[in-house]
Amino acid sequence: MEEQLSTKNTTPPVSVPAVPSHRHKYEFFKVVQGYLDEAARLIEVPGYITTILSQPKNEIIVNFPVRMDDGSIRLFKGYRIQHNNLLGPFKGGIRYHETVSLDDLKALAAMMTWKCALMNLPLGGGKGGIKFNPNEVSRAELQRITRRFFHALGGNIGPETDIPAPDMGTDAKTMAWAMDTYMNTVGQLFKQAVKGVVTGKPVASGGTYGREKATGQGVVHCITEWAEDNDVNLGGATLLVQGFGNVGSNTAVLLSKLGASTVAVGDHTGYLYNPEGFNPHKLQDYVKKNRSIAGYPAGKPISREEFFRLKADIFIPAALENQVGVEEAGWLQVRLVAEGANGPCTPEGEKILLERGIHILPDILANSGGVTVSYYEWVQNKRSETWTLEEVDSRLEKAMKRAYREVTEMARQKKCTLRLAAYAVALQRLAAVYGEREIFP
Ligand SMILES: NC(=O)C1=CN([C@@H]2O[C@H](COP(=O)(O)OP(=O)(O)OC[C@H]3O[C@@H](n4cnc5c(N)ncnc54)[C@H](O)[C@@H]3O)[C@@H](O)[C@H]2O)C=CC1
Ligand SMILES: O=C(O)CCC(=O)C(=O)O
Numbered sequence: 338m339e340e341q342l343s344t345k346n347t348t349p350p351v352s353v354p355a356v357p358s359h360r361h362k363y364e365f366f367k368v369v370q371g372y373l374d375e376a377a378r379l380i381e382v383p384g385y386i387t388t389i390l391s392q393p394k395n396e397i398i399v400n401f402p403v404r405m406d407d408g409s410i411r412l413f414k415g416y417r418i419q420h421n422n423l424l425g426p427f428k429g430g431i432r433y434h435e436t437v438s439l440d441d442l443k444a445l446a447a448m449m450t451w452k453c454a455l456m457n458l459p460l461g462g463g464k465g466g467i468k469f470n471p472n473e474v475s476r477a478e479l480q481r482i483t484r485r486f487f488h489a490l491g492g493n494i495g496p497e498t499d500i501p502a503p504d505m506g507t508d509a510k511t512m513a514w515a516m517d518t519y520m521n522t523v524g525q526l527f528k529q530a531v532k533g534v535v536t537g538k539p540v541a542s543g544g545t546y547g548r549e550k551a552t553g554q555g556v557v558h559c560i561t562e563w564a565e566d567n568d569v570n571l572g573g574a575t576l577l578v579q580g581f582g583n584v585g586s587n588t589a590v591l592l593s594k595l596g597a598s599t600v601a602v603g604d605h606t607g608y609l610y611n612p613e614g615f616n617p618h619k620l621q622d623y624v625k626k627n628r629s630i631a632g633y634p635a636g637k638p639i640s641r642e643e644f645f646r647l648k649a650d651i652f653i654p655a656a657l658e659n660q661v662g663v664e665e666a667g668w669l670q671v672r673l674v675a676e677g678a679n680g681p682c683t684p685e686g687e688k689i690l691l692e693r694g695i696h697i698l699p700d701i702l703a704n705s706g707g708v709t710v711s712y713y714e715w716v717q718n719k720r721s722e723t724w725t726l727e728e729v730d731s732r733l734e735k736a737m738k739r740a741y742r743e744v745t746e747m748a749r750q751k752k753c754t755l756r757l758a759a760y761a762v763a764l765q766r767l768a769a770v771y772g773e774r775e776i777f778p
Contacts, residue, residue, distance in 0.1 A: 352435075352470075352605050352606065353605060353606065353607055353641065355436060355656075355657050355659070355660075356659055356660065356662070357641075357664070360659070360662060363658070363659040363683065364440065365440055365441050365444035365445075365658055365659070365680055366440045366441070366443040366444040366447070368444065368680070368683065368684060369444040369447050369448055369680070370391060370447070371684065372756060372757065372760050373387060373390060373391075373447070373451070373760060373764065374387060375757055375760070376757050376760035376761040376763075376764050377764060379751050379753060379757060379761050380751075380761045380764060380765055380768075382764055382765075382768040383768070383771075383772075385771075385777050386764075386767065386768050386771050389421075389771070390421060390447070390450070390767070392443075393418045393419060393420040393421070393443055393446055393447070394419050394420065394421060394422065395417075395418070395419040395493075396416070396418050396419075396439065396443070397416065397417040397418070397419070397465075397490065397493050398414065398415070398416055398439070399414075399415045399416075399417075399486070399489035399490060400412055400413070400414050400415075400489075401413055401415065401485045401486060401488070401489040402485070403478070403481050403482050403485050404481065405474075405478055406475050406477060406478055413467050413468075413469060413482060413485070413486070414467065414468055415465065415466070415467045415486045415489060415490070416437070416439060416442050416465050416466055416467075417463065417464075417465035417490055417493060417494065417499065417501075418439075418442045418443050418445075418446035418463060418464050418465065419446065419461075419463045419493075419499055420443070420446035420447045420449065420450045420461065420462040420463060420464075421447075421450040421461045421462050421767075422461035422499075423461060423767060423770055423771065424453060424454060424458070424459055424460060424461055424766070424767070424770065425453070425458070425459035425460040425461055426460060426461060426495075426496070426497055426498055426499055426500055427446075427449075427460075427461045427462060427463030427498070427499035427500070428449060428453060428458075428460040428461060428462065428463055428499070428500050428502070428708060428711065428712075429445065429446055429449035429462055429463040429464040429465070429501070429502065429504075429708070430445075430464060430465075430501065430502045430503055430504025430505075430507070430537075430707075431464075431465045431466055431467075431501045431502070431503065431504055431507050431511065431515070432445070432464070432465070432466035432467075432504040432505045432506055432507065433466060433467050433469060433471040433482075433505070433506030433507050433511075434466065434468070434469075434470070434471075434505050434506050434657075435468060435469060435470040436468070436657065437466040437467060437468040437469075438468065441658065442464045442465065442466055444658075444679075444680065445464040445504075445679055445680075446462050446463050446464035447462060448462070448464075448679055448680070448700065448701055449461075449462030449463055449464055449708065450462030450763075450767070451701045451759070451760055451763040451764070452701045452704075452705045452708055452763070453708060453712075454762075454763035454764070454766040454767050455701055455702065455705060455740055455743075455744070455759055455762050455763040455766075456705050456708065456709050456712075456736060456740055457736075457740075457766065458708065458709065458712045459712075460500075460708070460712060463499050463500075463501075464504070465490075465501060466504070466506075467482065467486060469482070471506045471507075472605075472628055472629075479511075480514050483507075483511050483514045483515060483518070484514055484517075484518045487514070487515045487518040487519055487522075488518055488522055491522060491523055492523045494519065494534060494535075495519075495523065495531070495534055496531050496532075496533035496534045496715070496718070496719075500533065500534065500535060500536060500711075500715060501515060501534075501535050501536075502535060502536045502537040502707070502708070502711045503537040503583070505582070505656075505657075508537075508583065509537055509538055509539045509544060509548075509549065510539070512535045512536070512537045512538045512539075512544070513538055513539055513542050515534075515535050516531075516532065516534055516535050516538060516542065516543070519531060519534045519535070520534075532718040533714075533715050533718035533719055536548065536711035536712075536714040536715055537549075537707075537711060537714070538714070543714075543718055544714060545710060545713055545714035545717055545723075545724065545729060546723075546724065546725065546726035546729055547710055547713075547726050547729035547730055547733065548707075548710045548711065548713075548714055548729075549583065549587070550587040550590075550591065551706045551707050551709065551710035551711075551729075551733060552583065552584045552587065552588075552677065552704050552706050552707035553583070553584055553585075553586070553587025553588035553589075553590070553591055553677070553706070554587065554591060554706050554730070554733060555703065555704060555705055555706015555707065555709065555733065555737050556584070556588045556653065556675055556677050556698075556703050556704060556706065557588060557591045557592055557595070558706070558733070558734055558737035558738060558741070559675060559698045559702060559703045559737060559741055560592070560651065560673070560675050560698065561595070562737075562738060562741045562742075563673060563675075563696065563698060563741075566745070567672075567696070569650070569672065569673075571592065571595045571596060571597050572595065572596030572597070573596055573597070573598070574592075574596070574597040574598070574650040574651060575597070575598055575599075575600045575614075575648075575649040575650050575651070576589060576592060576597055576598065576599045576600065576649060576650065576651050576652075576653060577599075577600065577601045577602075577644065577645075577647055577649045577651070577652045577653065577671065578599050578601070578602045578603075578653045578655060579602075579603045579604075579644070579652070579653070579654045579655060579656050579660060579678075579681075580603070580604060580654065580655035580656030580657075580677070580678060581602050581603075581604050581620060581621070581624050581630055581655075582604075582624070582655070582656075584655040584677040584678065584704065584707075585602070585604075585653060585655030585656070585677060586617065586620070586621040586624060587621075588653050588655060588675075588677055589602075589615075589617035589620075589621075589653070590617045590618060590621060592651075593617050593618075597650075597651070598614030598615075599614060599615045599617055599620075600612055600613075600614055600615070600647065600649055601639070601644050601647050601649070602615060602620065602630055602636070603630075603641065603644050603656075604624075604629050604630050604631075604656065605629065605656075606629040606630060606631035607630070607631065607638055608638065608639045608640065608641055608643070608644040609630055609633060609636030609637065609638060609639065610636060610637045610638075610639045610643070610644070610647065611635055611636045611637065615635065615636065616635075619635075620633060642668065645665045645668040645669055646668045646669075646670065647670070648670040648671075649670070649671050650671060650672050650673065651671055651672065651673045651674075651675060652669055652671045652673070652674045652675070653674075653675050653677050654674065654676060654677060654678045654681035654682075655677035655678050656678055656681075657678060657681070658678065658679060658680030658681060659680065659681070659683060660678070660681045660682075661674065661681055661682040661683065661686040661687075661690070662683045662685060662686045663683075663685050663686060663689060665686060666682070666685075666686040666687070666688075666689035666690045666693070666695075667689060667693075669690065669695060671695060672695065672696065673695065673696045673697075673698065674690060674695060674696070674697045674698070675698040675703050676697065676698060676699055676700040676703045676704060677700075677703065677704050678700065678704070679700050679704065680700060681700070682697060687754070687756070691754065696755075697754070697755060697756065698755065699744075699754075699755050699756035699759050701756075701759050701760070701763065702740055702741065702744050702755065702759045705737070705740065706733055706737060709733055709736050709737070710729060710733055713729055713732060713733075740762075743762050744758045744759045744762055745758070747759075747761050747762050
């Protein structure tokens with residue numbers, strides 16, 4: 338196993354570019370809207386619905402000052418995009434990353450609207466974030482940035498208004514600081530303890546069992562269903578995992594329990610290969626301690642291109658959007674791309690993958706386990722209940738399998754890709770509600 342590998346990893350702990358430098362600027366929001374328009378044509382929804390959904394309801398931008406450890410004051414720009422709340426309060430994660438932009442967050446917020454509708458949750462879509470590199474600040478600075486951000490957002494969020502959660506660069510601890518800040522500002526005005534203002538909290542602070550692994554668990558349920566449909570045995574299957582944070586590491590750990598083996602991993606510091614298979618538990622612990630895979634001894638450093646060219650059964654993108662363009666789609670030698678990340682395949686990349694017979698489990702289906710368990714957390718907070726891990730797991734499994742079946746059935750009926758089918762199922766739900774409300778009689 339991996340311990341026998343003696344290759345010393347010499348990857349320096351510096352950031353690698355998210356995509357090759359020759360790649361054109363990626364207009365993520367346009368791409369996501371393109372999928373919606375195609376799905377709307379497929380199921381023939383009235384034009385006013387796509388008009389409403391073509392822009393977010395609210396785009397909140399806050400600039401806020403934070404004192405850094407060296408005494409200087411740095412100004413940060415934070416966003417909260419509230420895309421749609423037809424089905425319920427805006428819902429979606431908070432991203433801390435140096436690439437955060439208004440356009441990307443609009444795309445990610447819209448995707449939350451489709452994701453919640455697809456999963457039949459009484460929630461809408463939102464997303465927020467701050468453009469900075471969380472790996473370059475101290476823990477104390479991270480806490481001050483988070484508290485200042487949530488103070489600035491003030492009453493724009495709330496348990497019945499807009500409910501943030503973790504996304505890239507944020508975690509349960511971030512949500513504990515966010516909840517505490519909200520309780521001591523807005524909550525204080527109403528004398529209310531408002532745990533449900535955020536989800537993905539630590540369990541002791543009102544979080545739910547099962548949220549931390551929920552997104553990975555949902556990815557695994559989808560892969561299991563796909564494997565059954567396609568006569569693939571996951572025992573002995575090989576995996577490439579890009580991004581070894583919450584989603585990537587939990588997916589790898591859970592798939593290892595089914596006998597699958599992670600042979601290559603990558604993150605913002607570089608890529609590692611181990612033909613014998615990594616021990617995903619050990620690598621997960623290492624990343625939690627060291628904030629990256631850099632320096633992990635049981636793997637050979639390889640380039641980004643070498644990573645994408647490796648032969649394996651399943652590729653799990655679990656980092657950023659725009660990772661599988663035309664080039665990477667030509668390089669990949671896998672049977673399945675299971676999108677743990679939001680938007681990892683470009684439309685051009687997707688076309689090539691499908692032409693080459695590579696299947697894709699689309700993001701709004703594959704990674705919807707996270708928001709689904711966030712919904713369970715919110716319900717528990719509302720009812721002052723604590724569900725067992727078994728109860729959360731069993732509800733999630735049923736929800737993921739139902740969604741997978743609905744999407745594959747729609748794809749069969751409409752003879753379309755799974756991505757368009759997922760958008761179509763979501764849009765059908767939203768269109769039904771707009772129709773019932775007769776807002777434009
Ligand atoms: N956390 C959640 O519950 C959910 C997350 N997602 C999506 O999954 C993806 C990953 O999110 P998390 O695991 O939560 O984030 P995370 O912050 O826990 O991990 C992110 C991983 O991506 C890597 N990464 C960052 N920049 C990179 C680059 N340039 N090249 C290669 N790797 C890079 C990081 O090093 C890290 O390993 C994001 O697209 C997020 O929107 C989707 C649904 C829910
Ligand atoms: O759990 C949530 O509310 C948000 C998860 C999220 O940001 C996502 O699905 O992309």
